Each structure stands twice: as structure tokens, then as C-alpha cells.
Amino acid sequence: MVQEELRQQMEAAQRGPSEVTQNFVAMLRAQLRDKEAKERQLLQTVADLQKEIQQLVSTPSRDTTGQLHFLTDSKALQTEINNLRIQLKMSRDEASKLRDQLNNRLRMSSKREAAVERRSVATEEMLQKKVKQLEDQLQETKQKQDKDRSDNEARKVKSAEEVARWDERKRWQQTVDKQKQKLKEKTTEIERLQSTVVSLKDTATRLEREKIVLDSRLRARRNSPASGTRIEALELEKNKLQVEVATLQSKLEMQQHHSGGLGAAMLQERLEAQQRRIAALELAKKGSGTVSEELEKLQETNATLQKANLLLESENLELRLDLEKHRTDTPRLKEQIQHLETYVSLLKTENAEHGGGAGDKDAEHKSLKSVAEMERTVIAMKRVVEKLQRENRRLMSGRKDTVIERESSADKLRTKVTTVEAEKKELQENYTEVMQKASRLETELDEANNQLRLLEGRLRTERDNAHTHTNELQLVKSQLEHKSQLLDKVKVLLRRAAAKEKMLHNKVTALQRLVPETLGQDRDT
Structure with a gap:
């Protein structure tokens, strides 16, 4: 359609000037024919006058009046002939001028x-x-629109992946919250353990003092024959040990109850993590706007996660120190129990020796009773030590679980870093492609503007010859407006891609900082 309209307009442009020149040439030819007819008429009149003059000259004059009249007529005719000759010459000159003008006009019209x-x-x-160029541009714009559609679909898929990654990061935040809760519980547990350690140290020092006292009494007993005061002292010692065993058992029961509360808290935190994951999936269904907002918030939460991780590491170190203290305290308690067992065996032998020499049945019965009670206290102390050993093993197994959990979290962080780096590379490639497209569109827009200016100038000059190119100009203007709109959209996409690339770069740097720290902690442990 455009080519047919252009052809019609070109034919009209060619037809316009040719009709004008043809009309002008026809007018000049008509004038030339009129001049030639006048010239022939004047020549005919001159010839007629010459014939009349010859006839008059050839016929003799009848009278003088006739001659005078003839002379006057001949003079008048002669002047008229001269005038006619002058007019004939002028008409010939004018005819030659018209011929020259006609030839010039014909040459000019042919040249034109x-x-x-x-x-x-x-x-x-x-x-x-x-x-052709506009058709190519139209094809390119169609291809670009198809590509934009595919890019939009790919962005939707990427947004779903980003939602999944956001869900993962949310789970990490939940784990951080769990670790904070565990940290609080561990601090309370550490305080309790510290109080138990202090009490155990006090009991150990007291037992040492009592051991020294009992050794001195034993030496005095060996030197003195009386054993009643020693049996009473042993009974007092037994009562003290029973009270200490009861306090230790109550403390162990409280610690076990506290550990059970930790397990329930962990289960509750897992349930909350699942609920948060469901909420994240619901957010993913709402669209990419909320996802972009949540991703912007994720950068802020990542910094808090790192701070919380540092706090957990410091508290983990304190827990390790407490475990080492418990490990060092357990062999000392074992040594104390062994020492008490040896002390009880010595007392048994001593009581047996003294019982055979004195022959007092009541004293022997009391000594046997005190020995049985001492054995029961020793058994109770063994049970306490076994409970402490079990508690230490449980704490060690919990420590191994935390180490394994941290190794798995470090692996997850590594995978996240690799995926985020891949996304960063992909976004950089997309950014370069979009920049190239934008530069190409800008050059095309400049070329189209230049062509538009050229067309407008040509249209101003050729507006008298042909009233065309209006539809084409409107088409070019609409295409230019469409290209400018596309360029604005590309600029918006470039700004978004730059912001997203910056955000992902910050995330990559944060995760890269986090991974070596977790690996170093795991190696230290």
C-alpha cells in the first residue's frame, strides 16, 4: 500500500509540471500562429497596393486633379506601405523572439x-x-517484543526461584532466632552449672578438710583405745554426705528437666519455621512486588544474622570452657570417691581389729552399722558420679550435633554463594545486553530523527509540486514515539537491573564473609 501511494504521488508530481509547460507552449504556439496570419495578411495588402500603384502608373492620367489626388493617395499609400513594412518587420522580430522564447521554454521544460x-x-x-528500513525496524520491534515476552516469562521463573531463596533465607533467620533462644537457655543453664560447680568445689574443699580431720582422728584412734567418739564422727559425716547427695540429685533432676524443656522449645521452633515457610509461599503467590520488598529487607536481616552468629560463637566458646571444667572436675570427684572407699575399707579393718580385742557387742554393732551406712553413702556418691558422667556425655553428644548442624549450614551457605554468584554473572550479562540494546536504540533514534528532519526539509521544498508523504511522516513519527517509549522502558529495566545487581553483590560479599567464619569455627571445634 505504501509503495502504491508513493508511485501515485510520484506520477502526480511528474504530471503537474508537464501539463503547465504544455499549456504554456500551446499558448505560445497560438500567439505565433496569430502573428504569422497577421504577417501574411499584411504581405497580401502590400502586394495589393503595389498592384494598384502599377495599374495607376500604367494608365494615363485624365486630369490634373486626378493626378493630384493620385499623388496624395500614392503618398498616403507609400507611408502606409512603409508603416506596414515596419509593422511587418516588428511582427517578424516578435515572431522570431517568440520562436526563440518557445525554444528556450521547450529546452527549459525538457530540462525541468x-x-x-x-x-x-x-x-x-x-x-x-x-x-524497507521501516519494515526491517518493524520486524526487529516484533522480535524484540517476542524476546521481551520470553524475558518476562524468564523473570517470572526467576522471581519464583528468588522466592524460594528468600524462603531459605527466612529459614536461616528462623534458625538464628532459635539460636538466640538456645543462647538464652544456655546462659541460664551455664549459670546453674556454674552454681553447681561452685557448690561442688565447696564440697570438694570441705571433703578435703574433712579428710584431713578424719586422717588426724584415725591416727588418734590408732593411738587411743576409745572408739565411740570416732563412730559418732563417722555418723555425722554420713549424714552430711547424705544431705550433699540429696542436693546433687535435686540439681541433676532440675538440669534434666531443663534439657527436656529445651527439646520442647526446639520442637516449637521447628513448627514455627514450617509456618513461616507456608507464609513465604503465600507471599510468592502474590507477585514479584512484595518479593522485591522482602528481598530488600533480607539484606538488613543478613547483617543481624551475622551479629547473632558472632554472639553464638562467643557463647559456644564459653560452653566449651564449661565442658572442659566439668571434664576436669569429674576425675577429681572419682579420686575423692576412691579415697573415701579406701578410707571406709580402712575403717572396716580397724573396727574388726578393735572389735576382736574389746569384746564389747554394742560397740561392735554400732561400728558395723556405721560401716554399712558409709557403704550406702559411697554407693550413693557413685550414682551421683555416674549421673554426672551421663550428663557430660549428653552435653558432648549435643555439641557434636551442633557441630554437624553447623557443617551442614556451612555447606548450604557455600551452595547459596555459588547460586548467588551464578545469578550475579547472569545479571551482569543481561545488563551488558540491555546496555548494548539501549545504545543501539539510541543510535537508531538519532538516525530516525535525522531522517525525519531531512524528510521535513524535502517536504517543505516539494509541497508545491506534490502534497504527499503525510501518511509516511505520521508513520515515522509513530514509530519514533514507539521507539522512544521502548527506550524509556529499557532505561527503567536498566535501572532495576543495576539496583538488583548491587543488592546481589552485597549479598554475595556478606555470604562470602560468613562462609570462611563458619568454616574456621568448625575447624577450631
């Missing part, structure tokens, strides 16, 4: 027609090139 034809051919070729 040739120039118009050349110009029309050039404009037709240029317009055909422009039409």
Missing part, C-alpha cells in the same frame, strides 16, 4: 522534466529504501 524525473526516481528509491 528531466530534473523532476531524476528527482522523482531518487525520491522513489529513497522512499523504497525507507519503506
